Amino acid sequence: DADVTQTPRNRITKTGKRIMLECSQTKGHDRMYWYRQDPGLGLRLIYYSFDVKDINKGEISDGYSVSRQAQAKFSLSLESAIPNQTALYFCATSAPGETQYFGPGTRLLVL
Amino acid sequence: AQTVTQSQPEMSVQEAETVTLSCTYDTSENNYYLFWYKQPPSRQMILVIRQEAYKQQNATENRFSVNFQKAAKSFSLKISDSQLGDTAMYFCALGGSGGSNYKLTFGKGTLLTVNP
Numbered sequence: 271d272a273d274v275t276q277t278p279r280n281r282i283t284k285t286g287k288r289i290m291l292e293c294s295q296t297k298g299h300d301r302m303y304w305y306r307q308d309p310g311l312g313l314r315l316i317y318y319s320f321d322v323k324d325i326n327k328g329e330i331s332d333g334y335s336v337s338r339q340a341q342a343k344f345s346l347s348l349e350s351a352i353p354n355q356t357a358l359y360f361c362a363t364s365a366p367g368e369t370q371y372f373g374p375g376t377r378l379l380v381l
Numbered sequence: 382a383q384t385v386t387q388s389q390p391e392m393s394v395q396e397a398e399t400v401t402l403s404c405t406y407d408t409s410e411n412n413y414y415l416f417w418y419k420q421p422p423s424r425q426m427i428l429v430i431r432q433e434a435y436k437q438q439n440a441t442e443n444r445f446s447v448n449f450q451k452a453a454k455s456f457s458l459k460i461s462d463s464q465l466g467d468t469a470m471y472f473c474a475l476g477g478s479g480g481s482n483y484k485l486t487f488g489k490g491t492l493l494t495v496n497p
Binding site: 312313315362370377 | 385416424425426472
């Protein structure tokens with residue numbers, strides 16, 4: 271079984287809809303991250319969490335919110351989706367100062 | 382601010398040959414980490430290799446090795462005996478230490494195609 275899982279793997283939604291992307295990990299890591307990938311831009315950090323009570327904004331957090339329900343679960347929400355949020359979204363986990371391990375990604379299309 | 386630059390948007394290589402992907406970076410930190418991640422068409426981000434800045438010895442993982450030049454802030458990836466399965470997007474990434482050890486800064490990627 272995969273160490274980091276993301277659901278759904280693909281999602282199509284309409285402008286203005288609220289959606290949630292979910293991430294679970296079995297690696298026992300305290301740290302979790304959400305990134306988005308756009309063609310030609312690499313990965314950019316949206317939010318990160320050091321533990322359940324410690325959540326921080328990354329470089330592109332506007333339009334997004336997160337929830338750390340447990341050590342193993344970290345969800346990303348788009349309160350009112352817009353077309354320029356169409357992207358590939360990755361969840362990652364790590365121990366402090368260690369390598370980040372990525373989930374399989376969620377491809378989101380906002381019409 | 383940390384930056385990572387990959388100057389080769391696309392590269393190609395013949396199967397069984399060797400190819401080198403370039404990466405330069407900038408950071409004000411003295412201790413940091415460098416990574417190469419591979420993203421095949423399946424889109425999974427897979428760690429290829431990791432280098433700690435305080436280590437002078439270049440990291441090696443089977444057919445993958447790096448040339449880490451700290452003074453020049455250069456971190457290139459060499460793939461030997463290229464295989465068709467090496468076809469992927471390759472991302473160079475810079476990780477901070479201390480108070481910024483959560484942060485990974487990625488380059489824009491190099492698309493590598495291995496031809497039969």
